[in-house]
Amino acid sequence: MDEYDEEDGPLVFRRSNGTSKQSQLETVKHDGKPGRQKASVLSPNGQYTGIENGETEVSPVKGPMATTSSAEASPVKSRVESSDQSNQGPSGEAAREPDSEESDDGKPLSARIYKENSKKHSNGVSTSPSDIKHEDPDDGIPLSSKLMLKSTSFTDKSLDSNKLEHNGSVIRDNKLKRSSTVLGDVGSSVKRPKLSDTSTSMKSEKITMKTEPGVDDDDDVPISKRMKTSSTKPKLSGASKPIYREQVLLKAEAKIEEDDDHVPISMRMKKSAASSKTSASKEKVTTVTSSFVKKSSQNSKKLMKKSKYIKSSKAPPESGEGQKWTTLLHNGVIFPPPYKPHGVKILYKGQPMNLTPEQEEVATMYAAMLDTEYMNKPKFKENFMGDWRKILGKKHVIRSLEDCNFTPIYEWHQREKEKKKQMSTKEKAALKEEKMKLEDKYMWAVVDGQKEKVGNFRVEPPGLFRGRGEHPKMGKLKKRIRPSDITINIGKDATIPECPIPGERWKEIRHDNTVTWLAFWNDPINPKEFKYVFLAASSSLKGQSDMKKYNKARELKGFIEGIRAAYTKDFASKDITKRQIAVATYLIDKLALRAGNEKDDDEADTVGCCTLKVENVEPKPPNILMFDFLGKDSIRYQNEVEVELSVYKAIQQFRRGKRGNDDLFDKLDTSKLNAHLKELMPGLTAKVFRTYNASITLDEMLSKETKEGDFAEKIVVYQHANKEVAIICNHQRTVSKSHSAQMSKLNEKIDELKVVVEELESDLSRVKKGKPPLKSADGKPKRNLNPEALERKIAQTNAKIEKMERDKETKEDLKTVALGTSKINYLDPRITIAWCKRHEVPIEKIFNKSLLAKFSWAMDEDPCFRF
DNA sequence: CCATCGACTTGCAGAGATTCCT
DNA sequence: AGGAATCTCTGCAAGTCGATGG
Numbered sequence: 001m002d003e004y005d006e007e008d009g010p011l012v013f014r015r016s017n018g019t020s021k022q023s024q025l026e027t028v029k030h031d032g033k034p035g036r037q038k039a040s041v042l043s044p045n046g047q048y049t050g051i052e053n054g055e056t057e058v059s060p061v062k063g064p065m066a067t068t069s070s071a072e073a074s075p076v077k078s079r080v081e082s083s084d085q086s087n088q089g090p091s092g093e094a095a096r097e098p099d100s101e102e103s104d105d106g107k108p109l110s111a112r113i114y115k116e117n118s119k120k121h122s123n124g125v126s127t128s129p130s131d132i133k134h135e136d137p138d139d140g141i142p143l144s145s146k147l148m149l150k151s152t153s154f155t156d157k158s159l160d161s162n163k164l165e166h167n168g169s170v171i172r173d174n175k176l177k178r179s180s181t182v183l184g185d186v187g188s189s190v191k192r193p194k195l196s197d198t199s200t201s202m203k204s205e206k207i208t209m210k211t212e213p214g215v216d217d218d219d220d221v222p223i224s225k226r227m228k229t230s231s232t233k234p235k236l237s238g239a240s241k242p243i244y245r246e247q248v249l250l251k252a253e254a255k256i257e258e259d260d261d262h263v264p265i266s267m268r269m270k271k272s273a274a275s276s277k278t279s280a281s282k283e284k285v286t287t288v289t290s291s292f293v294k295k296s297s298q299n300s301k302k303l304m305k306k307s308k309y310i311k312s313s314k315a316p317p318e319s320g321e322g323q324k325w326t327t328l329l330h331n332g333v334i335f336p337p338p339y340k341p342h343g344v345k346i347l348y349k350g351q352p353m354n355l356t357p358e359q360e361e362v363a364t365m366y367a368a369m370l371d372t373e374y375m376n377k378p379k380f381k382e383n384f385m386g387d388w389r390k391i392l393g394k395k396h397v398i399r400s401l402e403d404c405n406f407t408p409i410y411e412w413h414q415r416e417k418e419k420k421k422q423m424s425t426k427e428k429a430a431l432k433e434e435k436m437k438l439e440d441k442y443m444w445a446v447v448d449g450q451k452e453k454v455g456n457f458r459v460e461p462p463g464l465f466r467g468r469g470e471h472p473k474m475g476k477l478k479k480r481i482r483p484s485d486i487t488i489n490i491g492k493d494a495t496i497p498e499c500p501i502p503g504e505r506w507k508e509i510r511h512d513n514t515v516t517w518l519a520f521w522n523d524p525i526n527p528k529e530f531k532y533v534f535l536a537a538s539s540s541l542k543g544q545s546d547m548k549k550y551n552k553a554r555e556l557k558g559f560i561e562g563i564r565a566a567y568t569k570d571f572a573s574k575d576i577t578k579r580q581i582a583v584a585t586y587l588i589d590k591l592a593l594r595a596g597n598e599k600d601d602d603e604a605d606t607v608g609c610c611t612l613k614v615e616n617v618e619p620k621p622p623n624i625l626m627f628d629f630l631g632k633d634s635i636r637y638q639n640e641v642e643v644e645l646s647v648y649k650a651i652q653q654f655r656r657g658k659r660g661n662d663d664l665f666d667k668l669d670t671s672k673l674n675a676h677l678k679e680l681m682p683g684l685t686a687k688v689f690r691t692y693n694a695s696i697t698l699d700e701m702l703s704k705e706t707k708e709g710d711f712a713e714k715i716v717v718y719q720h721a722n723k724e725v726a727i728i729c730n731h732q733r734t735v736s737k738s739h740s741a742q743m744s745k746l747n748e749k750i751d752e753l754k755v756v757v758e759e760l761e762s763d764l765s766r767v768k769k770g771k772p773p774l775k776s777a778d779g780k781p782k783r784n785l786n787p788e789a790l791e792r793k794i795a796q797t798n799a800k801i802e803k804m805e806r807d808k809e810t811k812e813d814l815k816t817v818a819l820g821t822s823k824i825n826y827l828d829p830r831i832t833i834a835w836c837k838r839h840e841v842p843i844e845k846i847f848n849k850s851l852l853a854k855f856s857w858a859m860d861e862d863p864c865f866r867f
Numbered sequence: 868c869c870a871t872c873g874a875c876t877t878g879c880a881g882a883g884a885t886t887c888c889t
Numbered sequence: 890a891g892g893a894a895t896c897t898c899t900g901c902a903a904g905t906c907g908a909t910g911g
Contacts, residue, residue: 460901468879468902515874523902530873531901545875594877595905603903632904633878671869674906687876687905733879742894818879820897825877848897 322514324541328490330445330454330518332497332506333533334438335481336461344412347405348398362388362477365464367409374466380475384464387477445518445535453536454518459486465525469604469634478524483507485521516541526602538853547857550828552683553691554867559681560692564589566680571646577667581676583650584609584665588689591641592728594632595670595686606630609686610670615660623648637730694725694826699867702835711841718832718846723814725822733818746808753801757794764790823847829855834865 339361345352346363355363366384374380385401392398423431442457459481467474483499487508490496499505507521519533535541556563563585570582587593588609596608607616607629616629620640625648627639643651654664670686677684701721706714736742763773767787785793829847833855836843847855 456900458900466880466902471902517874520874525902528872532874534875549876597905599904606903608904633902635879670906685906690877731878736894738893821878850898 324516325447325491325513327448327493328445328513328518329494330490330497331441332488332500333457333459333486333519334442335459335483335500339462342409342412344409346409347407349403350405352408353398359388359391361462362391363404363406364409364413365462365477367406368413369464370406370410374464374474377470377474379470379472380464383473383475384477387475391477447535447539447541450540452539452541455534455536457518457533459521460531467604469606469630471604472602473525476525481521481524486519487521488519489515489517536853537850538856540857543854543857546854549691550695550830553688553695553828556681556684556688556692557696557867559684560589563680568644568646571644571650577672579650580654580665580668581673583647583654584668584673585677586643586647588686589693590643591627591639592690592693592730593637594690595673597670604630604634606632606634608632608670610665610668610673612664613660614655614658614662614664617651617655617664619648619652619655625651631730635730635732690729691826691828694729694822695828695831695867697721697725697728698827699831702831703866706835706839711839711845714839714841715845718835718841719819722819722823722827723817725827726817726819729822729826731818731821732816735815739815743808743812746804746811750801750804750808753797753804757797757801760790760794760797764794823851824854828867829858830861830865831867833858833861834863837861837863 339357341357341360342364343360345354346367347353366388369375381401389396389398398404439457443454445452445454460478462480463478465471465473465476465478483501483504484507486506487510488497488506489510489512491513492511496506496509517532517534520530523529523531537543537546567582567585567589570578571586573579573582588595594608596610596612598611599606607613608631612629616627618626618628620626623643623645625641625643627637627641629637631637651664654666658664658666674685677686677688698721701724702717705717705720707717763785764787766773767785767790773785829851832846833843835841836846843859844852852859
């Protein structure tokens with residue numbers, strides 16, 4: 001099965017790191033990071049426009065509307081550019097560029113996707129509004145994915161959108177026949193034994209909270225039962241890595257299973273079923289990820305036959321309403337070490353200052369942030385100073401931050417960091433080992449007899465609050481959390497964890513089995529809020545609710561047609577509340593906006609759908625809406641969308657007589673909206689649309705675009721679909737500091753290769769004329785190659801150049817797109833798993849170790865699964 | 868109905884680990 | 890071997906949404 005060798009098939013997709021979130025409102029965040037200076041600029045009409053300043057553009061062609069990713073796809077341009085409104089494609093979305101700068105960089109992701117799609121419809125394929133009505137028979141397909149549907153498939157070899165332009169029309173007719181492949185109830189089966197049913201409760205008696213790392217004992221049995229094997233080929237870490245139990249096990253197993261590593265899942269499944277012997281020996285070497293393949297074999301079979309796993313995502317049968325667990329054991333939380341004073345003094349008006357350890361600790365927090373963007377935020381400094389002065393005391397000489405010089409501490413801190421970096425591998429390993437020992441016992445909980453990983457067992461250390469965007473509380477001191485701040489939740493019969501700090505005690509012990517948290521404390525910044533300790537994502541409890549979420553989203557598929565019909569009807573309702581609900585639902589469906597809860601004044605000023613302000617949505621005739629607002633995490637959402645005329649008119653009317661800062665949907669909030677959605681489908685809320693649209697887009701793109709070919713090509717298809725989803729959801733990342741350097745490096749290399757080609761060509765013509773090749777640059781004579789060899793070399797080099805050009809484009813294209821978030825939170829893993837099985841793509845090419853663990857509940861999904 | 872509480876999911880950045888390239 | 894590029898994992902902030910109680 002060498003074709004799946006790790007070594008080959010370098011993914012075409014290369015991640016570039018981000019540093020510059022050009023689509024964030026630069027005017028808001030003066031964070032001047034190197035990558036960020038491509039500020040969004042307020043254009044004359046008050047629009048923010050992302051303008052890339054000085055970044056080398058990569059597009060070979062720069063038509064006014066050319067994007068980096070599809071610079072050559074031009075036929076569409078004419079349609080798009082003159083009117084500044086590009087048709088979004090079949091579903092009626094329209095993206096237009098606020099400015100016709102040469103790249104997409106300043107554009108919202110969502111605009112980019114539309115644009116790309118519209119490009120795909122080039123060659124005169126109609127994407128006029130008439131052809132993108134909602135009544136479109138595609139109903140049931142999310143608007144956003146209709147785009148995809150109709151957008152063309154791209155050729156296997158490339159992600160380049162500029163290769164897409166030629167086949168736009170065909171796809172239109174290839175309406176999805178989704179239902180045809182949907183399996184009856186595959187979706188609802190969970191294969192992993194869940195919670196406390198007979199087997200596990202039986203087990204639980206044996207389980208104790210062992211703390212010795214890696215000791216293989218009964219602790220592992222439940223796990224190995226449900227996760228028999230690893231199908232993963234984890235990129236195993238070196239010995240220096242913190243090795244906690246699972247990793248140890250993974251390693252061991254990776255060895256054992258090596259042969260499987262490159263075997264397609266589908267094959268492995270057979271294999272595993274056939275070889276229960278081997279897995280018996282593996283029983284002890286369990287891994288987090290193992291449920292994928294072999295679960296169906298041997299003892300898990302036993303377990304499952306007896307309905308060992310839960311069919312629905314409901315709580316275990318014996319549990320009452322809302323019961324989450326029956327027995328729960330854990331060891332509480334671990335605290336950060338106490339502060340160690342360093343004695344380095346800050347200067348106040350040039351004079352060294354003596355500070356108490358407490359004062360010094362806070363000063364050090366600040367000093368460590370001297371090289372961050374927070375230093376440019378007056379609010380940060382003000383808040384910091386306010387809290388620090390409380391610790392300095394009223395009469396302290398230090399009064400003004402301006403007169404403080406933290407450089408000595410800053411430099412000390414840098415030196416410490418450097419020291420750490422310079423440590424030998426051995427020293428580092430030793431340090432890790434030690435930390436491991438200390439933490440091992442906190443790492444695990446036992447829930448209904450199943451050993452599960454705990455997510456965040458470390459109590460947050462004190463520090464300065466780093467709010468995102470323009471958070472009013474940035475810079476405030478986040479005080480140290482003590483045991484007396486912490487409430488523990490644990491099983492009634494469990495031993496109460498010992499308080500790790502001598503002489504102190506927990507605030508409270510609860511035995512609440514209707515919740516999943518193991519501990520919580522009040523957020524020191526906002527005491528009304530809580531910080532919880534939960535189980536890790538790989539836990540059964542989390543897995544169940546994850547599955548529930550995706551099943552809910554799938555359920556929406558059956559309702560979406562009706563829902564769309566309903567809101568379309570209500571666009572013109574006499575009842576203004578109804579109309580607002582309809583339009584809001586439309587936006588949530590079409591643009592995957594978040595619900596938008598109300599926010600307090602002491603939070604950053606961001607919005608979602610229900611909290612959109614008048615100024616966030618500018619109508620532009622004839623039927624374009626220009627969105628521009630800061631969403632979650634103060635990420636800028638900027639998009640121009642062609643909407644149905646009735647929506648356009650409704651928005652205009654909602655805006656009438658209001659000021660810019662007034663609520664666009666004044667009759668609406670999330671609870672009303674969700675209450676309405678629940679009438680349309682049980683359990684439906686706004687966020688379900690995001691999951692639905694993301695997952696169905698992936699499903700459809702995968703099924704449409706996957707071609708025959710090696711798995712590397714298929715992975716490119718996957719990345720492409722993943723990217724579209726990320727764009728729909730507006731998942732962004734900052735551009736890495738080194739991005740432009742990397743790009744120019746790539747360019748240089750390409751240029752070099754081009755020179756090589758030229759040389760080869762001249763040699764070739766000389767050789768053909770019977771002359772010897774010219775001497776090379778260093779003056780040495782070249783080997784006298786025959787014409788065939790030269791031609792081969794030329795072809796090779798050209799291929800290399802092409803590949804690099806593609807890499808470059810992909811890199812540029814993805815520099816602001818974060819693929820991970822959707823993979824973790826929005827894409828039903830069963831889509832991916834089934835697709836991998838169908839196409840013999842090793843799942844570990846798509847899911848890393850933690851995702852494999854997180855999605856263990858989905859691993860033996862039927863290959864026919866469709867979302 | 869509304870405000871607040873409470874629990875849980877989603878999201879980005881940065882640190883650390885691993886792989887790639889020379 | 891060593892540094893850069895890339896990937897993974899952790900940390901913790903910031904959302905969503907149901908429940909509660911007045």
